[in-house]
Amino acid sequence: MPTYSLKVNGTTHQVEADADTPILWVLRDQLDLVGTKFGCGIAQCGACTIHLNGEAVRSCILTISQVTDQEITTIEGLSEKGDHPVQVAWKELDVPQCGYCQAGQIMTASALLDRNQNPSEAEIKQAMHGNLCRCATYNRIVKAVQKAANS
Amino acid sequence: MTRISSTIDRRSFLKVSSLAGGGMLIGFNFLTACKSDVQPPVNIADLNFNDFNAFIQIADNGMVTIFSPNPEIGQGVKTAMPMIIAEELDVPWDHVFVKQAGLDTDNFTRQVAGGSQSIRFGWDSLRETGATARQMLVNAAAARWGVKPAECSTSEGVITGPGGESLHYGEVVREAAQLEVPDNVSLKDPSEFKIIGNDAINVDIDEIITGKPLFGLDYKKEGMVYASVLRPPSFGQTLDSFDDTAAKAVNGVQEVVRFGDKVAVIANNTWAAIKGKRMLKAEWKDGEKMESSSDHDQLLSDLLDGSDFETLREDGDISKAFAEADQVIERTYTSPFLPHNCMEPMNFFGEVTDDKVTLVGPIQTPEGTRSGVAKLLERPEESITIDMTRMGGGFGRRLYGDFVMEVAEIADKIRKPVKLIYTREDDMTAGIYRPAIKYRIAASVKDGEITGYHLKEAAINRNMYNLIPNFFPAGAIANYKVDVANYQSNISTGAWRAPYTNFLAFAEQSFFDELFEIMGADPIQTRLDLLEKVKGTTDEKIEYSPERLQNVIRMAVEKSGWGTQKEGVHQGFVAYYCHNTHVAEVADVVMENDMPVVKKVTCVVDCGILVNPTGARNQVEGGVIDGVGHAMYGDFSFDKGRPGYKNFDTYRLIRMKEAPEVVSHFVKNDLSPTGLGEPALPPAGGAVANAVYKATGKRLTSQPFIEALRQQSEKEIKG
Numbered sequence: 001m002p003t004y005s006l007k008v009n010g011t012t013h014q015v016e017a018d019a020d021t022p023i024l025w026v027l028r029d030q031l032d033l034v035g036t037k038f039g040c041g042i043a044q045c046g047a048c049t050i051h052l053n054g055e056a057v058r059s060c061i062l063t064i065s066q067v068t069d070q071e072i073t074t075i076e077g078l079s080e081k082g083d084h085p086v087q088v089a090w091k092e093l094d095v096p097q098c099g100y101c102q103a104g105q106i107m108t109a110s111a112l113l114d115r116n117q118n119p120s121e122a123e124i125k126q127a128m129h130g131n132l133c134r135c136a137t138y139n140r141i142v143k144a145v146q147k148a149a150n151s
Numbered sequence: 152m153t154r155i156s157s158t159i160d161r162r163s164f165l166k167v168s169s170l171a172g173g174g175m176l177i178g179f180n181f182l183t184a185c186k187s188d189v190q191p192p193v194n195i196a197d198l199n200f201n202d203f204n205a206f207i208q209i210a211d212n213g214m215v216t217i218f219s220p221n222p223e224i225g226q227g228v229k230t231a232m233p234m235i236i237a238e239e240l241d242v243p244w245d246h247v248f249v250k251q252a253g254l255d256t257d258n259f260t261r262q263v264a265g266g267s268q269s270i271r272f273g274w275d276s277l278r279e280t281g282a283t284a285r286q287m288l289v290n291a292a293a294a295r296w297g298v299k300p301a302e303c304s305t306s307e308g309v310i311t312g313p314g315g316e317s318l319h320y321g322e323v324v325r326e327a328a329q330l331e332v333p334d335n336v337s338l339k340d341p342s343e344f345k346i347i348g349n350d351a352i353n354v355d356i357d358e359i360i361t362g363k364p365l366f367g368l369d370y371k372k373e374g375m376v377y378a379s380v381l382r383p384p385s386f387g388q389t390l391d392s393f394d395d396t397a398a399k400a401v402n403g404v405q406e407v408v409r410f411g412d413k414v415a416v417i418a419n420n421t422w423a424a425i426k427g428k429r430m431l432k433a434e435w436k437d438g439e440k441m442e443s444s445s446d447h448d449q450l451l452s453d454l455l456d457g458s459d460f461e462t463l464r465e466d467g468d469i470s471k472a473f474a475e476a477d478q479v480i481e482r483t484y485t486s487p488f489l490p491h492n493c494m495e496p497m498n499f500f501g502e503v504t505d506d507k508v509t510l511v512g513p514i515q516t517p518e519g520t521r522s523g524v525a526k527l528l529e530r531p532e533e534s535i536t537i538d539m540t541r542m543g544g545g546f547g548r549r550l551y552g553d554f555v556m557e558v559a560e561i562a563d564k565i566r567k568p569v570k571l572i573y574t575r576e577d578d579m580t581a582g583i584y585r586p587a588i589k590y591r592i593a594a595s596v597k598d599g600e601i602t603g604y605h606l607k608e609a610a611i612n613r614n615m616y617n618l619i620p621n622f623f624p625a626g627a628i629a630n631y632k633v634d635v636a637n638y639q640s641n642i643s644t645g646a647w648r649a650p651y652t653n654f655l656a657f658a659e660q661s662f663f664d665e666l667f668e669i670m671g672a673d674p675i676q677t678r679l680d681l682l683e684k685v686k687g688t689t690d691e692k693i694e695y696s697p698e699r700l701q702n703v704i705r706m707a708v709e710k711s712g713w714g715t716q717k718e719g720v721h722q723g724f725v726a727y728y729c730h731n732t733h734v735a736e737v738a739d740v741v742m743e744n745d746m747p748v749v750k751k752v753t754c755v756v757d758c759g760i761l762v763n764p765t766g767a768r769n770q771v772e773g774g775v776i777d778g779v780g781h782a783m784y785g786d787f788s789f790d791k792g793r794p795g796y797k798n799f800d801t802y803r804l805i806r807m808k809e810a811p812e813v814v815s816h817f818v819k820n821d822l823s824p825t826g827l828g829e830p831a832l833p834p835a836g837g838a839v840a841n842a843v844y845k846a847t848g849k850r851l852t853s854q855p856f857i858e859a860l861r862q863q864s865e866k867e868i869k870g
Contacts, residue, residue, distance in 0.1 A: 018423075025422040029422070033362070034364050034368070037366075037368070038421075040575040041574055042799070045799050075362030082360055090360045094353055096353055096355075097770070098541070098544045099541065100366060100494040100543025102360065126808075131807070134804065136773040136777050139813060140769070141807070
């Protein structure tokens with residue numbers, strides 16, 4: 001099995017895996033970073049969203065061979081103490097219900113705010129439209145992104 | 152402080168509790184506290200544990216751990232149930248840690264997440280649990296001071312004596328733990344509540360927003376392997392043969408195990424298990440019944456046309472009312488199957504050894520599931536433990552332990568700790584679906600009054616049960632009948648969020664809207680008038696309150712601006728009672744690009760005392776959007792037993808841009824609380840349909856609405 005060099009949350013790991021292994025499963029099974037969730041496996045729900053070089057991407061369809069030596073950030077690495085403005089807003093507005101999709105939502109939202117510090121409501125909805133929330137916490141998510149943008 | 156006496160005989164305490172549900176015998180121990188600065192006592196052997204169980208734990212420094220008995224699926228009980236205990240225990244909420252209790256039938260009852268019943272059933276016993284512990288702490292302090300307990304008071308975890316002396320709970324917990332459980336305790340008057348009625352943020356929030364392991368899918372054990380299971384692709388098929396050569400060649404695949412008509416691929420990581428499963432080559436054999444949704448549609452219509460019904464309620468003489476009527480209006484409503492689509496796909500951990508079975512994961516019904524596993528593996532229940540993780544949604548799917556049976560069987564065969572993981576395709580195609588249903592509703596009108604009402608249900612397998620026919624309009628119409636008929640299918644069906652009423656509410660409330668219009672009657676006043684007739688009913692089966700339903704109707708009129716909406720905004724009204732909660736909803740619909748768009752839903756809820764307002768609002772917002780989403784888009788069908796949808800590329804769930812604004816209002820009263828996981832959902836579809844009618848002039852009689860609207864516009868084009 002080939003070995004790949006991965007840069008995750010600022011740490012470099014050497015990981016043995018088949019070339020077609022989605023990075024999602026490497027993070028979860030091999031690196032014990034289970035904050036990134038499995039939802040659909042075909043990039044349709046957003047539960048597995050991570051940052052690749054600062055951009056929000058779906059880790060369930062990105063293979064390990066595609067991300068070697070690039071900067072990967074997961075929910076665990078978004079902030080040291082869970083105090084990224086998006087996380088703070090999520091907590092203040094008590095966004096989650098079941099909570100399963102929320103890491104993916106937070107990763108999409110934080111990537112949006114990195115490139116657009118003051119998004120309109122329409123821009124927020126456009127950016128977040130690919131992230132499903134089965135509990136339908138959508139309205140609180142919009143408010144939390146706005147709150148984070150204003151903080 | 153005003154206190155209400157609550158008499159609890161110590162001997163009957165367990166008995167009373169086991170009837171009331173929730174969780175019971177309180178107890179103290181110092182063994183567990185979540186944070187490292189809370190030190191366990193030096194000598195726990197000094198404590199008398201015989202009479203105690205650890206439902207409340209108080210550490211020496213006064214910090215409290217409360218175990219939440221019921222499964223958490225996103226409905227918020229892991230926050231709300233401990234709030235009720237903490238309120239009566241009289242401790243500050245920020246001194247409380249919450250932990251999920253495991254399945255423990257000796258000490259808890261009804262450890263179920265379902266039917267919006269956790270808070271309703273738990274209310275009294277959770278309060279008594281907290282109050283009993285508080286009283287024992289007071290008794291211990293009073294004894295130390297040589298005063299009467301009645302001379303002492305508590306506040307924020309501190310006991311104050313008659314001379315102004317004070318002790319915090321942690322200082323007397325050792326003595327308290329030795330005391331007898333008191334025979335009676337007093338409960339707070341609701342006006343004294345400090346925790347209940349104030350927003351408490353989800354107790355797992357920090358773990359959720361930082362991605363800590365919480366869910367079943369996140370659970371790991373040293374040496375654990377992963378299983379992915381190949382199941383018959385169509386309902387009705389059986390496994391004929393399979394070839395696992397290619398599967399076994401996948402890196403990481405350890406073994407391939409057949410059980411029944413399923414094949415499990417066991418691997419040392421999830422991806423290898425999934426990939427191995429995809430490489431299996433299986434031959435399937437069709438059974439005698441390979442059913443299609445188009446056939447079901449005809450079968451259900453035939454049932455409604457036929458006469459073979461079970462009557463669930465009958466008042467007066469429906470035939471006579473219909474024969475004597477000026478007018479009889481009849482409509483038929485059709486719903487598809489629905490999958491649950493929890494965001495966290497089904498999964499479970501299992502380990503089977505000669506002595507014991509260990510099961511960990513997301514399950515709404517741990518007790519029933521343990522019984523099932525005991526039977527399956529032919530082992531005593533005492534040898535089986537089930538621990539519940541936080542769940543990435545339930546919606547009824549996790550009431551069924553089918554996936555736990557699977558992992559138990561696999562673990563029994565391979566004798567390794569194993570995690571079973573469903574892919575999304577597994578989850579959507581091996582479902583326990585909301586059954587496809589047809590309702591036919593007929594009403595007779597004479598001299599401007601509704602004289603008869605006949606509701607007929609035809610459902611795949613089973614749907615309505617005997618409580619539902621006593622909901623409104625039962626009691627309001629003299630001649631009233633509810634008939635049900637079923638077609639037994641091999642497609643597995645079961646409860647789906649707000650079972651039975653999730654579609655019935657749309658059918659009945661759309662029917663009323665049309666009926667009132669045909670009668671030339673006002674939809675609000677007519678509802679109020681019908682409810683007036685139910686007041687003072689002696690029918691014990693009528694559990695809804697006409698007064699409370701009238702009240703939410705009036706509030707919804709006021710809060711939604713009913714009748715005073717802006718030009719271009721079309722409103723639809725629904726008032727509904729289910730899951731012991733009274734709800735009225737108004738949907739605001741506007742036309743955009745010739746399509747109706749739901750902009751806002753105003754929701755008024757009477758669920759009694761609001762335990763956790765932020766959680767309650769979250770449930771209402773989510774329930775309404777879920778109801779709108781599935782009414783608009785939710786579809787599921789079968790072709791010769793094969794599910795027509797497998798994943799979110801074709802299966803449409805409501806997304807952010809389609810979600811309406813939800814404005815929720817709660818009736819303020821001191822009545823015991825009821826649940827909120829479900830009751831906001833059923834009225835949403837009807838409110839949307841009634842608003843869509845006003846916007847388009849088209850009556851919607853089938854779901855999903857998006858498909859019904861498409862078919863209607865096609866008809867118009869064909870003309």
